[in-house]
Amino acid sequence: MAPKKWETQNPSGTKRIIVTKELPGSLWLERLIQADCRVEVCTATDVLEVDEIKAAIGSQCDAALGQLTENWGDALFAALKSAGGTAYSNVAVGYNNVDVAAATKHGIPVGNTPGVLTETTAQMAVALTFAAARRTGEAERFLRAGKYKGWLMTLFLGELLWRKTVGIIGAGRIGATYGRMMVEGHKMNLIYYDLYPNPELEDYIAAYADFLKSRGEEPVICRRADTVEDVLQQADCVSVHTVLDESTHHLINAERLNLMKANAVFVNTSRGPVVDEAALVAHCQKNPNFRAGLDVYEDEPDMKPGLVDLDNVVIVPHIASATRWTREGMATLAASNVAGILSGFPAWNRPDILPFLEEDPPKAAPSIINADELGIPIFKG
Numbered sequence: 001m002a003p004k005k006w007e008t009q010n011p012s013g014t015k016r017i018i019v020t021k022e023l024p025g026s027l028w029l030e031r032l033i034q035a036d037c038r039v040e041v042c043t044a045t046d047v048l049e050v051d052e053i054k055a056a057i058g059s060q061c062d063a064a065l066g067q068l069t070e071n072w073g074d075a076l077f078a079a080l081k082s083a084g085g086t087a088y089s090n091v092a093v094g095y096n097n098v099d100v101a102a103a104t105k106h107g108i109p110v111g112n113t114p115g116v117l118t119e120t121t122a123q124m125a126v127a128l129t130f131a132a133a134r135r136t137g138e139a140e141r142f143l144r145a146g147k148y149k150g151w152l153m154t155l156f157l158g159e160l161l162w163r164k165t166v167g168i169i170g171a172g173r174i175g176a177t178y179g180r181m182m183v184e185g186h187k188m189n190l191i192y193y194d195l196y197p198n199p200e201l202e203d204y205i206a207a208y209a210d211f212l213k214s215r216g217e218e219p220v221i222c223r224r225a226d227t228v229e230d231v232l233q234q235a236d237c238v239s240v241h242t243v244l245d246e247s248t249h250h251l252i253n254a255e256r257l258n259l260m261k262a263n264a265v266f267v268n269t270s271r272g273p274v275v276d277e278a279a280l281v282a283h284c285q286k287n288p289n290f291r292a293g294l295d296v297y298e299d300e301p302d303m304k305p306g307l308v309d310l311d312n313v314v315i316v317p318h319i320a321s322a323t324r325w326t327r328e329g330m331a332t333l334a335a336s337n338v339a340g341i342l343s344g345f346p347a348w349n350r351p352d353i354l355p356f357l358e359e360d361p362p363k364a365a366p367s368i369i370n371a372d373e374l375g376i377p378i379f380k381g
């Protein structure tokens with residue numbers, strides 16, 4: 001393994017922070033510099049191994065900003081602790097790559113970046129839904145290959161989702177936003193499965209239904225299903241928005257895919273292992289009118305054999321949160337988590353996280369997952 005290159009910013013800072021990948025924008029760096037940090041950024045684009053991160057932590061390191069592709073487990077938190085580290089933040093909202101219990105055991109607060117990915121990720125789920133339903137990937141490949149010889153009534157017939165039923169599995173922030181985009185934009189009925197009801201979503205859609213009625217239009221319906229199976233059977237397109245943990249590993253498997261309509265669209269922008277990808281490949285091979293749109297993969301960056309050969313699958317490389325505003329926001333929130341803890345601030349842990357992107361941010365760490373376990377006070381201002 002060739003040693004990776006690291007670049008130092010603000011070398012005179014008294015607290016040493018490592019950042020395992022280059023981050024977009026400049027506000028994140030300003031936040032760390034304001035907290036008197038010397039910032040060392042790895043400029044390599046390949047994923048860092050645990051040993052490489054351990055070497056970068058070295059014998060003195062106050063905090064780290066890491067990526068969802070890295071394995072932040074006991075080995076790294078022990079190394080960070082013994083180097084005098086007191087804070088870690090994932091530059092992501094998801095943290096299935098972080099052993100939070102291990103971090104807590106070593107007394108290290110763990111931050112994440114909620115609240116700035118919601119609309120961006122939901123939009124990508126919408127984009128994948130329609131790219132799959134309207135076969136844009138296949139059609140573009142056909143065109144680029146010089147195969148278009150003129151307009152044909154039968155060329156690339158897809159699915160019209162207008163006024164059909166959208167299904168959501170996991171109706172948290174991103175799932176509910178996707179649902180609203182599909183309902184409001186395409187007048188679809190909505191069916192969702194979640195362990196908890198989402199009354200805000202249900203009320204919103206009820207009010208939208210009243211609005212449609214007031215205009216003499218057919219109202220839309222929103223229903224919470226008792227089972228994942230019910231959603232899969234009823235919906236014309238289904239988008240998954242769960243976290244990845246033991247309970248959601250291979251939540252979508254061969255048996256459940258078989259329940260879906262033969263011409264349904266399935267979308268995943270959550271985490272790859274929520275879907276049994278080999279089963280999805282087999283299902284798409286057997287059902288040419290079934291379509292999928294995927295942003296995430298079970299063995300990322302690899303894909304299961306056969307996936308890339310499928311014309312009925314649209315694939316993008318984990319870019320659902322990749323808008324400039326969101327990625328700069330994620331970097332700023334992650335830096336603010338670490339800067340806040342190093343400055344002795346309380347945890348904010350509120351849904352309205354956008355004040356941290358403004359010029360004069362709250363004196364708090366925006367989102368600390370294990371704040372309660374570590375007895376970090378919650379902001380009361």
Ligand code: DGY
Pocket residue numbers: 068091092093094095117270318319320321322
């Ligand atoms: C996250 O933050 O968890 C997303 O997957 C990044 O796109």
